[in-house]
Amino acid sequence: MREFDLIESFFTPKQVSESVKVGVGDDAAVLRVSSGYELVVSVDTSVEGIHFLPDINPYDLGHRVLAVNLSDLAAMGAEPLWFTLALTIPKVNVLWLKAFSQGLNALAHQFSIELVGGDTTQGPLSITIQVFGRVPVGAALLRSQAQVGDVICVSGSLGDAYLGLKCAQGQMTLANAADQAYVLDRYYKPFPQVALGRALSKVAHAVIDVSDGLCADLNHVVKASGVGAVVACDQLPLSAAFCGVASGLEAVEMALSGGDDYELCFTLPACALKTLAREFKITVIGEVVEGVDVSYHYDDARVNIDCSQGYIHFSDVDIGGI
Numbered sequence: 001m002r003e004f005d006l007i008e009s010f011f012t013p014k015q016v017s018e019s020v021k022v023g024v025g026d027d028a029a030v031l032r033v034s035s036g037y038e039l040v041v042s043v044d045t046s047v048e049g050i051h052f053l054p055d056i057n058p059y060d061l062g063h064r065v066l067a068v069n070l071s072d073l074a075a076m077g078a079e080p081l082w083f084t085l086a087l088t089i090p091k092v093n094v095l096w097l098k099a100f101s102q103g104l105n106a107l108a109h110q111f112s113i114e115l116v117g118g119d120t121t122q123g124p125l126s127i128t129i130q131v132f133g134r135v136p137v138g139a140a141l142l143r144s145q146a147q148v149g150d151v152i153c154v155s156g157s158l159g160d161a162y163l164g165l166k167c168a169q170g171q172m173t174l175a176n177a178a179d180q181a182y183v184l185d186r187y188y189k190p191f192p193q194v195a196l197g198r199a200l201s202k203v204a205h206a207v208i209d210v211s212d213g214l215c216a217d218l219n220h221v222v223k224a225s226g227v228g229a230v231v232a233c234d235q236l237p238l239s240a241a242f243c244g245v246a247s248g249l250e251a252v253e254m255a256l257s258g259g260d261d262y263e264l265c266f267t268l269p270a271c272a273l274k275t276l277a278r279e280f281k282i283t284v285i286g287e288v289v290e291g292v293d294v295s296y297h298y299d300d301a302r303v304n305i306d307c308s309q310g311y312i313h314f315s316d317v318d319i320g321g322i
Helices: 003-010 058-075 094-110 160-168 177-188 194-200 214-225 248-257 270-277
Strands: 020-022 037-047 079-089 114-122 126-136 151-155 206-210 228-232 263-268 282-289 294-298 301-303
Touching (some): 058 126, 079 094, 079 194, 094 114, 151 270, 194 263, 214 294
Antiparallel strands (some): 079 126, 228 282, 294 301
């Protein structure tokens, strides 16, 4: 199958919205940006064996690679609009491509985001997606605006995807089959919190998506904002499946450093919580304070949390003077 036949068969939309003047099939896309809005852009590369397991179901992979990018748009409070796909594959496998494109397109349809271009090439399996969203002028959420006195919140629950990864790797088996299926789903098919992000754009001061682990990502917020934080570890939102595996400080460290949650961590005034809580599952886990670091407390006592277990890019690579 030639490159353009592959694109035509699996990645050419049957119809496009009015915002796409020129989409898949030309040298570049031509897109209409509405007056009064700013463009939000994010790009992410997923490499086999680094960001996903070699035996992952291609449908789930299609979902996952788009979901992690949509999570970045969610953290900015953006409405998803378009995305591009650069797909490197070792060989043409029609069944694999069909399942991958179905998973990709299903999530794209769910969030009304359109594929408008990209590239295909031969090589080790690698997938790069660039997403485009929009926010009203001046309304983009940042990680650098946390204010002393804000409460710190997270959406959903933490640590489930970490357990899912361990199960997928064969390092762990949960006693309850339903719990095992649940944590595997949390790992393979994260759900980007786009609706929450857009709601937060009206009230939150700082937002970040939890990809590398809450411990690492909250550190990004306090560093960027020039503030400190206090986290009540016994308030972390943990699922029944997670609590069936770990408890106490062991559970705390796993939940804080596991990564791949793709929930949102955000700071905002406490008075804004009531309205949000009616629609979204959110948990207050701490407070923004004066200072420059994050302190963790468990059972009213300060504890040392090892944040080094979160995902670290280039952990084994010498990047020289970069």
